[in-house]
Amino acid sequence: MATLEEKGQSASTERLKEFLREMLLIRRFEEKVEERFRAGELPGFLHVAIGQEAVAVGVCRALEEGDVIASTHRAHGHTIAKGTHPNEVMAELYGKVEGTSHGYGGSMHLYDVERGNLGANAVVGGGLPGIVGAALAFKLRGEPRVAVAFFGDGATNIGTFHESLNLAQLWMVPAVFVCENNRYAESTPAKQHLPIEDMTKRAEAYGMTSMAVDGQDVEAVYEAARKALKQARDGRGPVFVVADCVRLSGHYVGDPQVYRPKEEILELRKSRDPIELLRARLELADEDWEEMDREATRIAEDSVEFAKKGTDPRPEDALKNVYA
Amino acid sequence: MAEKTLVDAVNDALHVEMERDATIMVMGEDVGRAGGVFRATAGLRDRFGADRCVDTPLAEAGILGTAVGLAMAGWRPVCEMQYESFSYPCLDQLITHVGRYRWRTGGAMEFPLTIRMPTGGGVRAPELHEDSPEAYYVHTPGVKVAIPSTPADAKGLLAAAIRDPDPVVVMEPKVLYRSPRGEVPEGEHVVPLGRARIAREGADVTLVAYGAMVHTCLEAAELLDASAEVVDIRTLKPLDEETLLGSVAKTGRAVVVQEAPRVAGFGAELVAVIAEKAILDLQGPIVRVTGYDVPFPYWSLEHEYVPTSERVAAAARKVLDY
Numbered sequence: 001m002a003t004l005e006e007k008g009q010s011a012s013t014e015r016l017k018e019f020l021r022e023m024l025l026i027r028r029f030e031e032k033v034e035e036r037f038r039a040g041e042l043p044g045f046l047h048v049a050i051g052q053e054a055v056a057v058g059v060c061r062a063l064e065e066g067d068v069i070a071s072t073h074r075a076h077g078h079t080i081a082k083g084t085h086p087n088e089v090m091a092e093l094y095g096k097v098e099g100t101s102h103g104y105g106g107s108m109h110l111y112d113v114e115r116g117n118l119g120a121n122a123v124v125g126g127g128l129p130g131i132v133g134a135a136l137a138f139k140l141r142g143e144p145r146v147a148v149a150f151f152g153d154g155a156t157n158i159g160t161f162h163e164s165l166n167l168a169q170l171w172m173v174p175a176v177f178v179c180e181n182n183r184y185a186e187s188t189p190a191k192q193h194l195p196i197e198d199m200t201k202r203a204e205a206y207g208m209t210s211m212a213v214d215g216q217d218v219e220a221v222y223e224a225a226r227k228a229l230k231q232a233r234d235g236r237g238p239v240f241v242v243a244d245c246v247r248l249s250g251h252y253v254g255d256p257q258v259y260r261p262k263e264e265i266l267e268l269r270k271s272r273d274p275i276e277l278l279r280a281r282l283e284l285a286d287e288d289w290e291e292m293d294r295e296a297t298r299i300a301e302d303s304v305e306f307a308k309k310g311t312d313p314r315p316e317d318a319l320k321n322v323y324a
Numbered sequence: 325m326a327e328k329t330l331v332d333a334v335n336d337a338l339h340v341e342m343e344r345d346a347t348i349m350v351m352g353e354d355v356g357r358a359g360g361v362f363r364a365t366a367g368l369r370d371r372f373g374a375d376r377c378v379d380t381p382l383a384e385a386g387i388l389g390t391a392v393g394l395a396m397a398g399w400r401p402v403c404e405m406q407y408e409s410f411s412y413p414c415l416d417q418l419i420t421h422v423g424r425y426r427w428r429t430g431g432a433m434e435f436p437l438t439i440r441m442p443t444g445g446g447v448r449a450p451e452l453h454e455d456s457p458e459a460y461y462v463h464t465p466g467v468k469v470a471i472p473s474t475p476a477d478a479k480g481l482l483a484a485a486i487r488d489p490d491p492v493v494v495m496e497p498k499v500l501y502r503s504p505r506g507e508v509p510e511g512e513h514v515v516p517l518g519r520a521r522i523a524r525e526g527a528d529v530t531l532v533a534y535g536a537m538v539h540t541c542l543e544a545a546e547l548l549d550a551s552a553e554v555v556d557i558r559t560l561k562p563l564d565e566e567t568l569l570g571s572v573a574k575t576g577r578a579v580v581v582q583e584a585p586r587v588a589g590f591g592a593e594l595v596a597v598i599a600e601k602a603i604l605d606l607q608g609p610i611v612r613v614t615g616y617d618v619p620f621p622y623w624s625l626e627h628e629y630v631p632t633s634e635r636v637a638a639a640a641r642k643v644l645d646y
Contacts, residue, residue, distance in 0.1 A: 068397075102430035113432045118396055123420045129389020130421065136390060137397030140349075140375050147393065159413070163386030170381065321431035322466050323562075324489035 012219075013282065019061060019218045020278050021292055023053035026077045027275055028293075028300040029086050030249075033076065033093065033107075036304060037253045042093055044254065046107045047074040051216075051248030054274035055180050056081040058221025058243075059148065062229055066145040068116040068134050070127030072180075073108045075120030078150050083115045090303035096310025103313040118147075124185075125151060125158035128177070132164045135173035135238070146174045146232045154185025156202050157193060165240070169206045174232040176225070177203070177240045180215065182247040187259040203240030215245030216274040246272045328508040331501040333475035334364045334440070337482040338402070340512055342372050345400065348486060351378040351387055352404030361406055362442060362501055388414040388439065392421050395437045395491075402486060405441035408495065409452035414439075415460060422491045423466030435466075437491045440482065443471065444536050444583050445630050446499035448623035455620055456535075456584035461493045462560045462593070468492040468517055469560040473538035475506040477558060480515025488517060497536040504539075517559045520567035526553035529577040529640050532568065532594055534560060537581045543633035550644050560590055568594065569602050576607040577643045581636055586614040608646030611639045 030048040037046055049056065052074070060069070060081035071078040079089055084100060092099025093107050100110045100117075108122040118134060121127040131149040138145040155161050156179060168175045181199050183190040196202070203210035209231060213224040221243055228239035246268045250257045257265070279289060328336065342348045349372075350365055356379035359366030369377040380387050384405060391401035405411035418439070425433045445454035461469045468490055472478040478496060485492035523538055528550035531541035534557040545552035555571050557563070572578050578598050582591040595610045613631045621629050 101428050104430065105428045109428050111429045111432070113429055118393070119425070119428070123416070126417075126420055129386050129417065130393035130396065132386070133390035133393020133395070133401075134397045135393070137394045137399050140399070160385050160389060160416075163381075163383040164389065166381060167383065167386050167390060321427045321429075323468070324426070324431075324434070 016219060016278060016282055019057050019222070020275065020282065021296070022057045022081060023218065023275050023278070024292055024296040025086065025299055026053045026056065026080050028296040029080065029089070029303065030076055032300040032304060034253050044252070046093070046253040047251065048249050048253055049074045049077045049247070051246045051268070051273065052180055052182060053077055054218035054221055055178065055215045055243045055245055058218045059150070059178055059225040062222050062225035063146070063148065064229070066116065066143070067148065067229070068118050068145070069148045069150065070118045070131045071110065071120040071150050072127065072152060072155070073120065073122050073124070074152070075108065075110050079110045079112065079117055079120065082112065082117045084110070084112045084117065086299055086303040087306040090307040091310045094307040094310060095313070096307055097313050098306070098310040104318065125155040125160040127151065128155070128160050128164035131175055132168045132173060135168065135175035136171055139171070139173050144233050146176060146229050148176045148178060150178050150180060152185065153179060153181045153183060153190060153199060154188070154193060156199065157185070165203055165206045165208060168238040169208045172235070172237045174235065175238040176228045176232050177238065178225075179240065179242045181242050181244050184247060184251065186251045187255075189259070199242040200240065208238055208240050210240040210242070212242045212244065215243030216272050216277060218274060218278055248273065325507040325509055327505045328475045329502050329505050330472070330475045330478045330496065331362050331364050333479040333508045334482055334496060335366060336508065337479040337513070338365060338368055339371065341483055341486045342368065342376065344512065347398060348400045348402060349376040349378065349394070350402045350404065351380055351391065353380055353382055353406045355379060355404050360404060362498065364440070365404065384410055384414040385417050388417040388422065391437050392417060395435050396425075396433060400436045400438075400486060402438040402440060405439060407453045408441045408443040408457050409455045411439070411441050411457065418461070418467065419464050423464045426490070427466060434489055435491050436489050438482070438485045439491070439493045441493070441495055442498035442501070443495035444497045444499055445620055445626050446536065448626065450622055451620045454626065456582070456615065458495055458560060459584060459588060459590050462590055466491065468562065469495070470517060470558060471495045471497065471535040471560060472558065473497065473500065473523070473535055473556050475508045476513070477515050477521070479508050480513045481517070481558065483512065483514045484517050487514065492517065495535065499536050500539070515558070518562040518564055520558055520564035521556040522553065522567070522571065523556040524552065524554040526551040526575065528552065528575055529579065529644055530555055530571040530575045531579050531581060531636060531640065532557065533581040534558060535583070537583055537631060540631055540633050541581055541636055544636035544640060547633060547637040548640055550640070552640060557594070563597065565597055565601065568597065572598055572602045573605045576605055578606070578610045579613060579636060579639045579643060580610060581613045581631055583615050583630055585617045586612065587617055589614055608643040611643050613639045
């Protein structure tokens with residue numbers, strides 16, 4: 001008979017395997033995006049979050065039905081983790097009607113209103129005020145829902161960040177602010193754009209509960225997110241979560257990364273890849289890993305096939321939906 | 325019907341609409357306890373509570389950005405920008421989000437959001453309290469813009485804006501807030517967006533304006549020997565081209581008046597529409613009377629900046645004599 005502790009462990013192991021599966025799917029999807037960009041099939045201005053999958057998955061798995069998110073310009077992972085099918089995301093990148101925004105939004109404007117994704121955002125910091133508003137709406141109606149904003153360390157320098165945190169704490173709305181602290185604002189390293197080292201202080205300035213978590217450890221992210229979401233949902237005020245993470249890719253697909261030593265990426269890929277870290281921790285058998293990888297690769301490849309077969313929007317359709 | 329000031333008509337519209345629909349909420353700086361710097365929101369907090377009449381910090385991007393989320397989550401927010409120039413920090417949210425969500429989401433997202441703000445000069449305030457920034461808003465796809473010139477229209481256009489499924493910017497000429505008074509219908513009163521008004525009938529020349537300049541044009545009409553028609557545009561976007569072109573077809577002459585700086589102002593759009601669609605009706609050039617391409621000057625010079633009835637009349641004579 002398994003002890004309670006063993007049962008708990010196996011449940012947790014199963015959950016972690018699910019996390020791994022999803023992180024791997026996002027990774028293979030984004031690698032496919034890079035590949036199709038290099039093949040000349042996808043136009044530019046694509047931002048992948050390779051290396052940051054644990055934040056997207058850890059946070060989104062902790063969400064409950066009815067919770068909403070706002071994403072950033074680096075949005076593929078958040079969008080897939082929030083439940084949008086990779087086919088729809090890829091179709092959007094190919095500018096097809098079958099895409100999340102019917103081919104009008106692209107990589108930086110992925111939406112899935114039905115699944116509570118209030119949208120990715122090309123303007124850094126642009127999604128935060130909307131999340132405060134959505135959270136205020138939930139609070140005013142007494143609904144036990146939470147609104148979550150993803151953004152990077154670079155966004156903490158922009159005005160909307162400060163206005164949003166101030167308003168959220170002032171009104172005690174059920175919001176969680178997830179700062180994906182990858183230490184780069186586009187190409188500018190943290191030491192050139194942040195006057196402080198400890199990012200949790202950003203929120204402490206507003207009297208907001210603030211916590212830091214290792215963003216490469218999906219279980220730690222999940223636990224931190226659950227705690228933060230619970231506080232917000234219970235009406236005990238918003239929470240700021242700094243997830244220290246690494247961007248194993250450039251700012252955009254095709255970025256030569258001249259601002260970053262080559263060794264840095266190689267070293268980080270070896271030591272801080274959240275997928276490799278979790279794989280090692282789960283001590284997955286090779287065949288299990290390979291099966292998982294095959295499945296993720298297949299879904300990513302299928303998404304390209306799906307996208308390519310998609311429908312091109314008609315020019316006249318772009319004139320619609322500007323007004324009701 | 326009661327005689328009311330324009331600002332009281334705005335206040336009336338907010339009361340009537342908030343009573344009608346419990347999802348309407350007002351937010352802005354000093355709108356609650358203080359009732360707004362112009363008293364446009366007086367009484368709302370007492371009547372509807374602090375949740376539906378929200379005093380915000382001084383944070384315009386935050387106010388409009390919050391309204392974005394509220395609108396997405398089923399509310400109909402009415403944001404007050406305390407002065408038109410204070411709306412500039414919120415332009416970011418307006419341009420990047422408010423006007424675009426519906427389009428980006430393929431029509432999946434409603435955006436029933438209203439932004440109110442006082443506009444224009446003539447109240448002896450410093451430059452950043454006297455601007456006429458309507459062109460920025462009109463130029464933003466997905467956003468509608470209305471500017472009333474009478475108390476009745478202030479009430480009716482605001483009600484229409486609040487009920488509209490799209491974001492609408494309603495700019496209230498602050499020089500008209502307290503005078504003149506006008507008859508305002510009681511209870512629900514809606515002036516549909518997209519319909520201009522003939523403020524004065526005439527036969528020889530059309531004076532086209534919106535907001536405070538409508539009154540300047542009405543005064544100018546009195547100065548002329550010829551018969552002038554005055555068209556009050558009321559809704560800048562969507563524009564009622566039919567009424568505008570109909571008047572020009574009748575008179576054959578047009579003077580377009582705006583208080584805002586001249587270059588690329590909304591007047592230029594009106595001129596372009598007339599030139600494109602009514603060139604054969606014209607018996608002379610279309611002339612603009614506008615503010616100047618400088619920041620709005622301090623009170624000692626504001627009467628030199630804002631178009632006067634004399635300037636409008638002189639422009640009309642030029643067109644009539646052409």
